[in-house]
Structures are given as C-alpha cells and as structure tokens.
Amino acid sequence: MRIGVVCPYAWDIPGGVQNHVRDLAEHMIRLGHEVSVLAPADDEATLPAYVTHAGRAVPVPYNGSVARVNFGFLSAARVRRWLHDGAFDVLHVHEPSSPSLSMLACWAGSGPIVATFHTANPRSRAMTVAYPILQPTLEKISARIAVSEYARRTLVEHLGGDAVVIPNGVDVGFYERAEPKAEWQTQPGEGGTLAFIGRINESRKGLATLLEAFPEIAAARPGVRLLVLGGGDMEEAAAFLPDSVRGQVEFLGRLSDTDKARLLSSVDVYVAPNLGGESFGIILVEAMSAGAPVLASDLDAFELVLEGGTVGRTFPVGDAHALAKDAIELLGDTVERERLSQAASLAVRRYDWSVVAADLLAVYEMVTTKSESVPRTGGVEALSAGEALES
Structure with a gap:
C-alpha cells in the first residue's frame, strides 16, 4: 500500500x-x-x-x-x-x-x-x-x-x-531491552533517583511543581537525585531550587532516544507532574515499558493510561506536597515499586x-x-x- x-x-x-x-x-x-x-x-x-x-x-x-x-x-x-x-x-x-x-x-x-x-x-x-x-x-x-x-x-x-x-x-521492546546506565542508577548511600522528561520552559509540563516538591523529598530521602531530560533554559529552571539541594538536580539537556530509554530503565521512579493539555501520555507508556514505576498527576488522560492508579500512582494536579509525599513513599518501598513495574509491563502490551x-x-x-x-x-x-x- x-x-x-x-x-x-x-x-x-x-x-x-x-x-x-x-x-x-x-x-x-x-x-x-x-x-x-x-x-x-x-x-x-x-x-x-x-x-x-x-x-x-x-x-x-x-x-x-x-x-x-x-x-x-x-x-x-x-x-x-x-x-x-x-x-x-x-x-x-x-x-x-x-x-x-x-x-x-x-x-x-x-x-x-x-x-x-x-x-x-x-x-x-x-x-x-x-x-x-x-x-x-x-x-x-x-x-x-x-x-x-x-x-x-x-x-x-x-x-x-x-x-x-x-x-x-510505542516500540515496547525497544524500552524493555534498554540497558541501565550506572551513573543514572541509585548508588549506595543515596536516597533514590527520580526522572522528569519534557520541555523545561513549557509550564504545562509541570517541572515547576516537581522542583517545588523536591526539597521536601530531599529532606526525607537524603542524597536523592532528580534527573531532568529536555531542552530549555536550565539556569532559569534551577532558580526554583534552594542552594541546599541544587547539586542534587542534574539537567541532562536533550538525549538520543537510546539514552532516553536507558535513563528510564535506570531510575527508581519516573515523575510526570503535567498540569494539563495532555491527550494521551506517551511518555508514561515509554517509562512503563522500560520498567520505571510511574508517579503522575491525575489528569484524565494519565488516569486512563495508568488504569485508574492500578499500574502507576497519581496525585492531584499541581499539588507539590502530595507529589512529595507519594515520591517519598515509593522511594522507600521497593516491593511496591516492583509491583507497579510488573503490572505496567503487562498493561503496555496494547500500546x-x-x-x-x-x-x-x-x-x-x-x-x-x-x-x-x-x-x-x-x-x-x-x-x-x-x-x-x-x-
């Protein structure tokens, strides 16, 4: 044809x-x-x-x-x-x-x-x-x-x-086969690794909400890291952070699709704090395919992909404290993260x-x-x- x-x-x-x-x-x-x-x-x-x-x-x-x-x-x-x-x-x-x-x-x-x-x-x-x-x-x-x-x-x-x-x-197999990268994985003594992917300066992607929540997460999980992938003004974004935690947030810029998949396969939790305007949530499916437990805002589109919270966790849109609370719980619960990862690996097949x-x-x-x-x-x-x- x-x-x-x-x-x-x-x-x-x-x-x-x-x-x-x-x-x-x-x-x-x-x-x-x-x-x-x-x-x-x-x-x-x-x-x-x-x-x-x-x-x-x-x-x-x-x-x-x-x-x-x-x-x-x-x-x-x-x-x-x-x-x-x-x-x-x-x-x-x-x-x-x-x-x-x-x-x-x-x-x-x-x-x-x-x-x-x-x-x-x-x-x-x-x-x-x-x-x-x-x-x-x-x-x-x-x-x-x-x-x-x-x-x-x-x-x-x-x-x-x-x-x-x-x-x-989504090419589910491409993300499933991605090899974790040691430098992006949680190292001994660290409190876990979070990831965000999206255009940094596009407010509806919700990075500001995640950065607002990060000091609370860092206080409960010493040594926790946040990896941010996406184009935009990194210095302007970092201005949201207090000096005490700024060194724990790493802006990676734009990466190839291969490195994006490796990032998702390396982190403990993928966070999608989007504020609106999302019709589907392809990045959630990519993260789920790579085995990353997903924590996302409760947009209608995200709720559909996460099957009402059964294959990922959601929090109220724009609520930085609720985001922090859920992130802290997930980072401290390896059993729950593994459960979400396994459930998600089955759910993504239809995509x-x-x-x-x-x-x-x-x-x-x-x-x-x-x-x-x-x-x-x-x-x-x-x-x-x-x-x-x-x-």
Missing part, C-alpha cells in the same frame, strides 16, 4: 505527534508498505529518506504550548506537488483542525483520507470559533481516529461526529506498534475498500479551494 502521512509540526523539534508519525512510518515500512511523510523542518539535512521537506516552520501558540507549523501559499504548492507525485492509496493526516500542512492536505486530497486527532482540550474556544472554516475539511475525511477517549470527547464536543480510539504506539499498526491498517483497508475505484490522492484541480481560502 502507498501511504502518505502528514506531520503538521516541525520534524526536528521533539514532540509526541512527531514521534508518533516517525514510529508509524518506520513500522509500516518494515511491514513492506511504501510510506512518504510530509513535514516542516528547520534543518532539512536532519530528515530521513522517507520525509519530504515542506519548508521551515513558524511558532504559533496552541493548546497551552507553542506549535511550530507551516501554512501559506508556498506550503499549499508543496502539498499539491507531494500529493501528485505520491499517488497515494490513502492519505493519513494528523491534527487537521489546526492551520497546518494537514489542513492543506485535506483541502487538496481527492482520495481516501484518514485523520488522527491528538488534542485534548474540553474548553477550546479556538476550535469552536474555527468550526465553520473546518467543516469543509472535516467533510472530506473518510475516517477519524482519536488517540484517547479524552481526545475523542474533545473532537465530538467541538466538531461533531465521532472517531474510533486508536492510541499512540505496542504490533497492535496499533494492525488497527491502523484495518482503517486504511476500510476506507480504500469503500472507495469504488480506489482513486489516487492528489491532482492539480484539488487545491483550488485551498488556494482561494489562502489568498
């Missing part, structure tokens, strides 16, 4: 949607399908062979974060050319409700279109206001996918219709790409079968409406 996939966000900036699209493409290629991804990027040289460069991205505030997207007349021309050259059996776009390559591809596409919605925001005024503009785009979509029940609810409440829930995929890709292929086959002549995606005339809207 010839599959075209559109990634709306900058390929060379780490993010959940980008990682999902990358893993999807590479898994489908391993299964023998022809896959081409269209994505913006600041550095074209970083793109793998299966990605077509759609130009540089520009930052746009979106869902409590800053999305780097590509939109405009030149982008529309690139989309049209990619669709024409690809002659795809199915087009799979991600987040078509935002002004991006995905929306342009929906305007331009003339064959079966599958759309995945990642956003979870029950009070999105932007989506409500944009509904009249989005309606023609939504009508062209052959099948809708939401990455979680929470994302499905957002879609239904704001845009109508419905979607099948297919979660983000493995072997399962997720099979569900996606079933959707692809459904939409192509429903198309009478399996029309190819693209065509010069298909973009006229999109070009008119952009002018």
